[in-house]
Amino acid sequence: MSKMGLGGHPHMLGFDQLEQLLERSAKSGNDGYPPYNIEQTSDCSWRITLAVAGFSEDDLAITVEDRQLVIRGRQGDTGEDRVFLHRGIAARQFQRSFVLADGVEVGEAVLENGLLHIDLARERPENVVQTISIRKGGA
Structure with missing residues (x-):
């Protein structure tokens, strides 16, 4: 018996991309830097x-690419010749990605005291009831 994914389940119509989103999220390459919170x-x-x-x-840089929020950081070279006796502060580039659900929009981004805050919101969908008329078949 073959494994049936979400897109192949008879009651889950149109969810083919959900599995792809989960796979992409798992492969996003986030290595734990920089640390983050989600509240x-x-x-x-x-x-x-x-x-x-x-x-x-x-x-x-903050971008939304194919329903994925991508935050990139790259510090420019200061051009100064500096000699470090100890270098414990990370100054490396990073990329952190988050998959966004349908309807989730990225709002304001604020950099404050070394913390980058990015607000996300989902509009509440209206409850829509649609009546489908049935026409009589025949000749």
């Missing part, structure tokens, strides 16, 4: 907070 701010809104100490607004 629910209301029934239909969330806030993602990333610890990005040392990054400026110009070092960060």
Whole structure:
């Protein structure tokens, strides 16, 4: 017997892409840097907070690509010749991705005290009842 995915289940019509989204999320390559929090701010809104100490607004890029929120960080070279006796502060580039559900929109992004806050919200869908008329078949 072959394994049936969500898209192949007879009662789950149109959910073919759900499995693809789950696979893409699992392969997103996030290595734990930078650390982040996700908090629910209301029934239909969330806030993602990333610890990005040392990054400026110009070092960060936030995009939405194919229902995926992508945050990239790359610090520019200061051009100064600096000699570190100890270097414990990470200054590496990163990419952190989050898969967004249908209807979730990215709102404001704020950089404050080394924390990048990104607000997300989903509009509450209206309950729609649609009546389908039945026509009589025949000649």
